Amino acid sequence: MKKNIKNLQKESLKYHSKFPAGKIEVIPTKKYNNQRDLSLAYSPGVAEPCKEIVKSYKNVYKYTSKGNLVAVITNGSAVLGLGNIGALASKPVMEGKALLFKIFSGIDVFDIEINESNPKKFVEIVKAIAPTFGGINLEDIKAPEAFEIEKILEKELDIPVMHDDQHGTAIISGAALLNAIDYVGKNIHNVKMIVNGAGAAAISCARIYKKLGINSKYIFMFDSKGLLHKSRNDLNIEKKEFSVDINHPIQTLNEAIKNSDIFIGLSKGGILTPSMLKNMKKNPIIFAMANPDPEIDYDLAKKIRPDAIIATGRSDYPNQVNNVLGFPYIFRGALDVQASIINDEMKLAAVYAIASLAKEPVPEQVNIVYNEKNISFGKEYIIPKPFDNRLIIRVAPAVAKAAINSGVAKNPISNWKLYKEKLLDRMGYESKMLRMIQNRARTNPKKIVFCNGEEYNILKSVQILSEEGIIHSPIVLGNENRINNIIKKNKLDIDLKIIDPEKEENQEKLKKYAKIFWKKRNRKGLTLYESKIHMRNNDNFGAMMVNQKEADIVITGYSRSFSISLRPMLEVIGKKKNDYKISGMMILLTKKGPLFLADTAVIPDPTSEELAKIAIMVSSIVEEFGIEPRIAMLSFQNFSSNSKTSYKMAKTVSILHNEYPKLIVDGEIQPDFALNELLLYNKFPFSKLAKKQANIFIFPNLESSNLTYKFIRGLGDVKTIGPIMLGMKKPAHVMQMQSSIEEIVNLSTIAVIDSQIRNN
Secondary structure, eight states: OHHHHHHHHHHHHHHHHSSSOSSOOOOOSSOOSSHHHHHHHSTTTTHHHHHHHHHOGGGHHHHSGGGGEEEEEEOSSSBTTTBSOOTGGGHHHHHHHHHHHHHHHOOEEEEEEOOOOOHHHHHHHHHHHGGGOSEEEEOSOOTTHHHHHHHHHHHHOSSOEEEHHHHHHHHHHHHHHHHHHHHHTOOTTTOOEEEEOOSHHHHHHHHHHHHHTOOGGGEEEEETTEEOBTTOSOOOHHHHTTOBOTTOSOOSHHHHTTTOSEEEEOSOTTOSOHHHHHTSOSSOEEEEOOSSSOSSOHHHHHHHOTTOEEEESOTTSSSBOOGGGTHHHHHHHHHHTTBSOOOHHHHHHHHHHHHHHTTSOOOHHHHHHTTOSOOOSBTTBSSOOTTOTTHHHHHHHHHHHHHHHTTOBSSOOOOHHHHHHHHHHTTOHHHHHHHHHHHHHHTSOBOEEESOTTOHHHHHHHHHHHHTTSBOSOEEESOHHHHHHHHHHTTOOOOOEEEOTTSGGGHHHHHHHHHHHHHHHGGGTOOHHHHHHHHTSHHHHHHHHHHTTSSSEEEEOSSSOHHHHHHHHHHHTOBSSTTOOOEEEEEEEETTEEEEEEOSSSOSSOOHHHHHHHHHHHHHHHHHTTOOOEEEEEOSSSSOOOSHHHHHHHHHHHHHHHHOTTSEEEEEEOHHHHHOHHHHHHHOTTSTTTTSOOOEEEOSSHHHHHHHHHHHHHHOSSEEEEEEEESBSSOEEEOOTTOOHHHHHHHHHHHHHHHHHHHO
């Protein structure tokens, strides 16, 4: 354990000191490539937005970054786990908070560390710099000063202010509390709650719990000196709110916890003993949120009380009360309506939105991130996981609506559908493209037969696709007992049809398929006996189901190499037309938008004529996505044609220019020029791709295309979909061997769209 801690310490120092030092940077959002750009960005052009802001201060949101800029401000007086370490030493923590704001909600942050412990002076400094920002996140300020600072700033500023240590923990734990109480079936108005700790976070938590329905007379709060009761003369105004009657019989934590339902820990490690835990009621709820050591060890608590629901502040245990579930999205919603304050209505809206999300089916991407198979609502999942991308579209709109309804929004939203799309755009173009194809697939779901049914990844993908409404009546091929055992072992909830070509009940169908296949291939030397053997193969059987319109799509390739899996598709289904070429297309989802690569799967060394046909097939698919095709014919040279490869690509371009004069296509061209329209324009302004970044990349041969996309796939920074089979008579697709669940789901979704396009 000590060795692991030392390794972590070394890695952390290395992580933070690696060039450039720290975790955040400022980057321009506008072009700055030439003198004209600079004259617009600064003098003399910058005077114009200044004049507009003088006319109306509302224009500052239109012409500057204020509306998406938050200040994370501290004096370092109560840095989590470290105490009063001062402003300078707190900077790494504030930079970390800035990073979380950016990656989870797209909000930009300046971290500001103020070397001032006097609350009044601190307030004056914050007020003086407030015009820069759309919101202020107070962080790591000790109580009771934190209460005073936040209260004054909320009153005197017209932008949202929130001390996250107070309200963030309260909101996330409040959502967890609602779900925990609901899961164990207790009445929220009658539960007995012990709160150990009486700092800013504990006070704020208790306040929000009251608003959620906890009866204040059943809340017993303890600080380092014991129970808060009315005879104590050392209580500040916040603690007095939770002091109990002077004659109350309970005086110690050990006494108070007897027959209690809930323990809320915001204090120090080890304070909750095994004997205390044993004295709690049935199905106790334990929120041990002290960091890094909870009030009771998670494994010990589970051993003593298997019936308990336990949450901590740690990521290595279930039910992590992590503020990142709240603050990025709360500020996102508040900024987007230009709220003047983050009020109780907005905080409660966040609580209910987070609580509700935990009861919904969990996306496979979340399962993958957390190395789980089936995360679902229950004792070990009462709050969403931090990397659940749905949080931004649930919490931010809920907060924004609450701001509007409570009258604190200066810029109300009217089109909520458009607003949610904009929120998702902040998660990156990759997510946008995936949403687009998923939404389209749902409009007309299809029946898919999966040939590799005896694989967990296939069955889990079928479950996801069915739940998402992308497919209907799915069929999997394979041994029925093996498939059912996988479903049972992994607790998969799937409604599907299992077909085993070897089973007696399927022999008549197999004979029928064999005769059809034999008639199709008998002049290729195939006998009827051999045809029956072929049809016992899942790939042939699945392809024939599509051939006979008993399924819309066939997908295979998980268990065997691409070439072996492709052959049955070609023999049973075949080409769409005689002049078509079977080829494979990969989609790369990048920050530059989706990029389409071909041929990545089939033709080793295509001719110019074949390449032209491939380019036209890919461009037709791209147009179906509502994207303008811009085709780059790739080579290791730019417009030279002095090698066999470059000549072939130049000839392809000539064919396309003659037959499709309006098509945006050019080459031979190097990939870096095709991806940089300005570079191309400066060097080759005559090109059809000048000032138009290519999105379709046609490779000269299979070797170069396959190596390229597999290299990119191996890096893991870009999502890949495919290969998508082009030129097939009916929808048949061959996945990469051992594809991930995400890859199978994405390919299947594209396959559904392929089927839709054919029907239209």
